[in-house]
Amino acid sequence: MPSPMPSPARWVRAFRARRASRSRTRRLLERYLVVMVVTALVSVTALLVSYREVQNSAGEMRTRGAPAVQGVAATQLAWLRAHQEARRSVEGKIDTVVGAGARYENQLSAAGQGLSRLYDVQLDGEHGQGVLDTVNGVRTSYSSSLTSGAVKYVRAEDDLMQREKFLEAETLLTRPGTGVVPRLDVLQEHQMRRVDRISSLGTLQQTGWAAAELGLLVLALTCVGALWVLRRRCGRSHDPWLLATLLVTVALAVVPLWATVHTQERLDTARHQLVAIERRAHDRVDLAGSQTYVTDNSTALRGRLAARSWQSWTYYGALGGAALIVVLPAVGIVRRLNADYWRAG
Numbered sequence: 001m002p003s004p005m006p007s008p009a010r011w012v013r014a015f016r017a018r019r020a021s022r023s024r025t026r027r028l029l030e031r032y033l034v035v036m037v038v039t040a041l042v043s044v045t046a047l048l049v050s051y052r053e054v055q056n057s058a059g060e061m062r063t064r065g066a067p068a069v070q071g072v073a074a075t076q077l078a079w080l081r082a083h084q085e086a087r088r089s090v091e092g093k094i095d096t097v098v099g100a101g102a103r104y105e106n107q108l109s110a111a112g113q114g115l116s117r118l119y120d121v122q123l124d125g126e127h128g129q130g131v132l133d134t135v136n137g138v139r140t141s142y143s144s145s146l147t148s149g150a151v152k153y154v155r156a157e158d159d160l161m162q163r164e165k166f167l168e169a170e171t172l173l174t175r176p177g178t179g180v181v182p183r184l185d186v187l188q189e190h191q192m193r194r195v196d197r198i199s200s201l202g203t204l205q206q207t208g209w210a211a212a213e214l215g216l217l218v219l220a221l222t223c224v225g226a227l228w229v230l231r232r233r234c235g236r237s238h239d240p241w242l243l244a245t246l247l248v249t250v251a252l253a254v255v256p257l258w259a260t261v262h263t264q265e266r267l268d269t270a271r272h273q274l275v276a277i278e279r280r281a282h283d284r285v286d287l288a289g290s291q292t293y294v295t296d297n298s299t300a301l302r303g304r305l306a307a308r309s310w311q312s313w314t315y316y317g318a319l320g321g322a323a324l325i326v327v328l329p330a331v332g333i334v335r336r337l338n339a340d341y342w343r344a345g
Contacts, residue, residue, distance in 0.1 A: 025229070029333050032226040036219060036245075036329040043215025044252070044322035050208035051256045051318060055311055057198050058263050061270055062305040065195045068121045069274045070298040072188045073281035075114030076181055077294060081287045082107035083173055086146050087166065108143065115139070123194040124187055131187045135180050138172055142180070145169040188278060195274055199267040209257070216253040219325065220246060226329070230336055241332025245325055252321045259314045266304060273301050 085103040115136055122128040146169040173180050201209075223246045230239050277297055283290045 028229060029226065029336065032222055032229065033329060033333045035222050036226070036333075037326060039215050039219045039222065040322070040325045040329070043212050043219060044318075044325065046208045046215065047212035047252065047256060048315070048318060048322060050205055050212055051260060051315060053205055053208070054201075054260045054263050055315065058267060058305070058311075059307070061195070061198050061267060062302075062307065064121045064123060065191075065198050066270060066274060066298075066301055066305060068118065068123050068191050069188065069195060070277060070294065070301070071114050071118045071121060072184050072191065073277050073294050074291070074298070075111050075118065076184050076281050077287055077291045078107045078111040078114060079173060079180060080284060081291060082111060083146070083170065084287055086169075090162070090166070104146075112139065122187065122191065124190040128187050128190065131183050135183055138180055142169050142172045145172065188281075192274070192278060195271060199271040201264065209260070213253060213257065216249055220249045220253070223249065223329065226333060239332050239336065241328050241335070245328040245332065248321050248324045248328070252318060252325065256314055256318050259311065263311065270301060270305055273297055277301075 082104050085107060089104065115132060118132055119129070122132065124131070145165050148165045171179065174182070176182055223242055227239060227242050227246075230242070277294050280290050280293050
């Protein structure tokens with residue numbers, strides 16, 4: 001006996017159930033798409049801004065921070081060494097022949113050149129500019145006093161006047177608060193604070209990186225969820241567009257972060273070296289040795305802070321990856337909605 005034909009009511013119920021299932025699947029995929037696009041935009045924006053901030057900090061440390069600290073240390077030591085060499089010429093009784101001596105002239109010239117370079121790189125803004133203007137003005141008075149003591153008052157009967165001129169020059173150089181060296185110490189203190197801020201990840205930067213990494217994690221999980229839906233409800237074992245999105249998301253979460261950690265390690269090392277240079281500049285026992293130390297470490301530090309080509313390539317790679325994780329999910333899910341929607345349910 002033949003089986004009875006399904007009633008029209010059963011056909012209608014089956015059609016409505018299938019249609020409702022397809023509608024739910026479509027809405028689910030659309031939600032996945034919205035979440036993925038919004039999350040991608042937010043996370044890559046935070047990522048690119050945070051990465052660029054770290055690279056800008058490295059650039060500022062390289063072009064201004066390190067040269068400014070090194071310049072103040074070198075200028076202080078050159079000035080103190082010039083004064084030391086002038087005293088030695090007097091104590092060695094050669095001032096009657098060569099005055100303050102060639103070494104004095106060389107060191108004072110080095111101090112003047114250091115001041116000129118500091119105008120371009122100092123980190124203390126208008127206050128630093130004012131300090132350098134004052135120190136540059138004192139330089140003329142210092143040179144005049146010391147030259148008088150080493151050239152004009154060199155006879156035995158001028159001994160008292162010579163000592164007076166040297167004391168006057170030393171006062172201009174080391175007087176607490178107003179001398180050249182104390183003024184440069186204040187400038188250096190302000191610069192070291194700035195260097196500490198440049199070389200450290202601030203709260204805002206840390207928040208930016210946390211937001212970027214969290215957003216990329218959400219994006220990856222959403223991508224996995226969309227792949228699962230396509231497999232279970234649309235009969236697709238995989239989708240190349242979403243798989244590519246997942247791979248690019250993982251790369252964005254790893255590579256820029258690795259580059260930032262590497263750059264931050266270099267900044268930390270540079271900060272420690274600048275602290276050592278600043279401390280060595282206060283060693284007045286062995287001025288020649290301190291000068292050599294500052295020069296050698298400054299040269300080594302410039303090499304360590306030199307820009308790496310991969311830093312720019314990483315940024316542009318992240319920029320390209322950012323575009324991909326916005327476009328790929330949209331293409332992948334829209335294609336499935338248009339091509340495989342009939343298989344849903």
